[in-house]
Amino acid sequence: MRTGVRPLFVVLSLVLVAGCQGNRDQLLADLQSPRPEVRAQAVKALAKQGNADDLVLFTRAAKDMASIVRGEAAEALGESQDPRVVDLLGELLEDQDEDVQGRAAMALSKVKNDKAKAYLTLQYGRRSRNTRQVIVQALKSANVPGAMAEVVAAESKAIWDRNLLTLNEGTLPERVGAAEELGKSGRSEAVNRLLPLVRDSQVILAAAAVRGLGDAGDRRAVAAIAPLLDESFPELREASIGALRKLQDPSSVQRLLAVAMEKSPVSSLAADAIAALPRSPETDAALCNVALEGARNEALSAARAMRSRNGCPVEQIAERLTRPASVENGLRAVIGLGPVAQAALPKVLPLLASPDVGQRMLAVEAVAAIGDASAAPAVQKLYEQELKATEPLRQDWVSAPLPKTYGAGLDPSAPVEERHKHSHSDPEDGRGAKYNQLFDRVRSLNAQRAREAGRVQVEARVPSELYEDVEPAKLEPLAAVLRALGTLKAPGALELLKGYAGDSSVTLRTAALVGLARLGPEGVEAAKGGMFESERDLQKALAQALAEQGEAGQLALVALLPQFSSEKLVLLDALDRFGAPASASEALRTVVGEGGAEAALAANVLGRLKARDAVDTLLKALGEPASVARREVLLALGEIGDTKAAEAVARDLYHDLPDIRAAAATALSRIGTASQTEALDALKSDYYRRVREAAGAALAKSGTATEGAR
Template identity: 70%
Template sequence: MRIRVRPLFLALTLLVGCNGNRDQLLAEIQDPRPEIRAAAVKKLAAQNNTDDLVLFTRAAKDLSGIVRGEAAAALGESQDARVVDLLGELLEDPDEAVQAQAALALAKVKNNNDKAKAYLTLQYGRRGRATRQVIVQGLKTANVANPMATVVAAESKGLWDRNLLALTEGALPERVGAAEELGRSGRPAAVNQLLPMVRDSQVILAAAAVRGLGDAGDSRAVAPIALLLDESFPELRESAISALMKLQDPTAATRLQAVAVEKSAVSPLATDAILTFQRTPATDAALCAIALDGARAEALAAGHAMRSRGGCPAEPIAERLARPASAASGLQAVAGLGPSAQALLPKVTPWLNQPDVTLRTLAVAAVTRVGDASVAPTLQKLYEQEIAGISALRADWIPQALPLKYSPELDPSVPRPQGAKDDNRTGKHAQLFERLQALNAARAKEAGRVVVPPRVPSELGDDVESAKLEPLATLLTGLGALKAPGSLELLKGYANDQNPVLRAAALVGLTYAGPEGVELVRAAMLEPDRELQKTLALALAEQGESGQLALVASLPKMGSEKLVVLGALARVAPPPASASEVLQGVVKEGGAEAAVAAMLLGRMGAKDAVPTLLKALDDSNSVARRDVLLALGAIGDAKSAEVVGRDLYHDLPEIRAAAATALRKMNSGTEAEALEALKGDYFREVRVAAGATPTKDTGTVAGGAQ
């Protein structure tokens, strides 16, 4: 009898216990604490009670994301066909964690499976990286063949259809945006749509079509766009230049050259475009023409680019140098070409003795850039003449001999009665006396030639117009660049000059003066004058390793000015390996500076920077993400492939393209399926980065109409 009663007793005990536990969970699902509610939902889902579906449906509307996430998981486990629409709504939840739970739940739904897959496919193109990755995993779990290729194709088709509709039926702002986005697809069908629009009467729409054609990468657009360089609308011309730069067709170099030498607002853009083209005889000829006839900044940039290409033909430049009317352009070209124009030095040096101050100053700049030390004595004489030319101003300034000691009433060493005013004995009077003593000492030495010529007093320099000091400033830089005898001491004297023109020139000259000069310039880099910083940063960057290390050393002490230094470093050869630690520090700080620092680390191939770069990818909002990915690809560390591969699912095409580019450089075989799927991406830049043939029309692969 007792043997029969005991099992029944135990069963009743368990039933009462379960009911008690369930009652507790039902109470906890209404607890004010979200973590308690979420745990209750999870435990109730484990009991697999169909009556709880209404509780999970209510929890899916909870204010807390963790509760909604557990509700999504519970709804998926229910396998009830009625929950598909609710899970589809949760796919659009503002919380990415909830989106991921909803995606996994939809993948588990067996009943109404087609509708669940449709939700997943539709939402792929609307969600962020984490959810997109989960959607692909969910579809793979649901046995969908080539799941990523499927969702990429669906996204591509949706974008194409939407942009095409906006272009044909939208308002003007919508048509402008659609023209650019259709161009980014790179499809021949998009090019066919946009080519007739480059002549549209609405300039804003025509400019958008031109920009779209630039992104399309179709060579058919080069000729029609090049014709637009003759237009008078600035926006249209600027868009045309930018598009030609992206199309990278050297046949447009001649037309761009004409714009570059017209010295208009868009001339710098035209020069930049030619500088990016692959080297051909046409591009070389265009750059040489700009070096002669462009505005000063463009001419110097073009000439500098031709240095590494062997320079420009000497005959046209020599012809310009033979005539006063055209000598300025010839001197300008020599300044840009620098050492590659060494053969033209005999044609340049006669202009150092010309009475025309403009030509003489251009000649000084030219011989300075050529860098032939044999000209240094001539520059020293010119410097002395320039100082003598300012002597007339000096004579009017203080004509009499200066005292060699203080008068009693001004001597700061003489005690004064208590309460007496001493304003005249200190401050600017004492400083002035010291400067006048220095001037007297300089006058005493003028009778004999000295290694270090006298300086212009700062007070006098301040009273002279900056334009009149340009010849002197050019000579200061030249003396430093050619390492003239005594130039170091002379330039050190000007390094603290109150006149900004003379001081900047002296500091640039000091960059050539070895460690002592470089250290003085590095200290000046920390001053708030942004224009001075730019000038000195470029001068230091051109001095090779010593100058680059000085720039790198200044980075930790700088704020937003870091971009000036990093930009200068980006214009020259990669910094030495010892710069890696400091550049990594900039990456850790984030911001726009981190993007340039990451790019430099990639150029350097700094393998020690890989952990820092990978850590930077943890910040989902980093503006440097693209550059960090490209840097990792340039370094080529295959161990980074898994982390980099996650960004193949990113919602921004430029990030997907960067991740694909990096992975292909790593050549690790990671994410091969995802890379193959991205060959059907809507955006041309992503397809090309993933390995698709640039000219291939992938519209049909993506499922879009042509």
């Protein structure tokens, strides 16, 4: 028996060796397969065999054209733990495919030497979010203490050194960019480097230094920046105003006021900067000064800012309304202040009869802004006068009514071939004709898709006049009265404005639709059809008027959203500025799901609504790597405060864009940071000041964020 066992064992061993050799031969043959998945599987199988001689095969596979093969090769090289493969894995860490980058990072963690760690640390600052997150995991796997803090600090140092070198040795355009980037770091050393540059002979470099100082947030720079408002270079003055606005130092009020009052191209920026400063008696007085004495745009902006600050002294307004030289200033202040200037109404009403057209229009706007219904009879009387004045100008010189449809060959929306069929000129030939046919087919397909989706296409309005020979400026007085009649809800205004809603003049049509929107639910119903007009200015004015009216108008805009395609931005902008009802969530979720620029505005609104039913939609949007609305989606999730979003939001703490990292940290401060404290603590050494501050704020709130999110 014992003599028979040994030959059997030898035979079985030979069979197994022969089988393994045959399998290996097949794997080597598979490495030459034209199919990438077969080559990848062969690399994976060979790696499991652990044959040191196969290292050369894996090295060759790392150069394969297919990313799936390169990924398997990276893992195989890592399993070898051979120090010689570190450089090759470092190259794979820069691969164009993110999956290969991640697998190369994890492979480097298995080598566990200083060179592998150096590759991982260096590439963290050069890669996108997913790879950065894997690099941190790889360093943790290699038992590197404080892995994320180390790579964040290394990235911060690299950015600082690069910008500092560029500022000292780069070309002028490069130095401009470096100056701004140094300021964004918020470091004291950056402020010290930039302060001498604000007086540089190269204006664009001086302006960049000023912008950088504004981003740095160090108020030491105010003393150096404020005198630059007296310079004659618009770019430098604009940069200085922006920086002073960011630095929020009340000591700059008087200098900003001087610029706001000079009626120059940068005056409006200065007025806005004053309004953005912390509120104080000095800033209120400065805004009232601009409202009463500034140019039209600055005065209106300053006065509107004072609406929520209890307005300006009525005595000052009344004084200007009684002096001919300053009447218009007083009226503009009333327009901006609106209802808080109610006490000035008795001084405004007599000006409705002013012989000066400009004053009369301002008086109408002022009465409408105050919104006192007792002024309606005076405005109705003025309507009759303005109508009588414009009727001769608008007299039809063709008495017969014009057709409501285009004649044969004249419809601009008709196919090119059909238009040429009725044309006396020869149709286009050659490539031009083919292009026209192609565009016709595209328009037809787009129209068909819109119909199938239930969307209404905005079409050009068929003209009801051969030629509108009255200049729009001459119709503005009547238009102002129409808007005022709607605002004051004057008796009979609904029917009157409906009559103008189809007027041939876009000026009067816009005024009538805006007036209707201000008449309440019935007026909103009559006006909302105007959103399908092709004139963009009309659409914007009407959308804003509807949104300003509260729930009725906002519901109308929300109901129109599914019917619009490219024009959605007009509706969403109005809802973003004036709010939306809670029932808007479903329509807004659809917009977010469609992506594009519209998704950013829709996410903003959903965040303010704290729409918990939108969390899943927003999380799905975060999963889109190329989403242009990522920052807004993150902030919206933070506003909603649902803790189930924390993990997805936290991934963007690794994002390569500082704005996204800051938004993720801000969102986590509201959602809760219990499991993200390590990453947030690491970001306290981030290069960018706004990221550091957002991370610090999130950590400071870590004890209360979860409670607040319930």
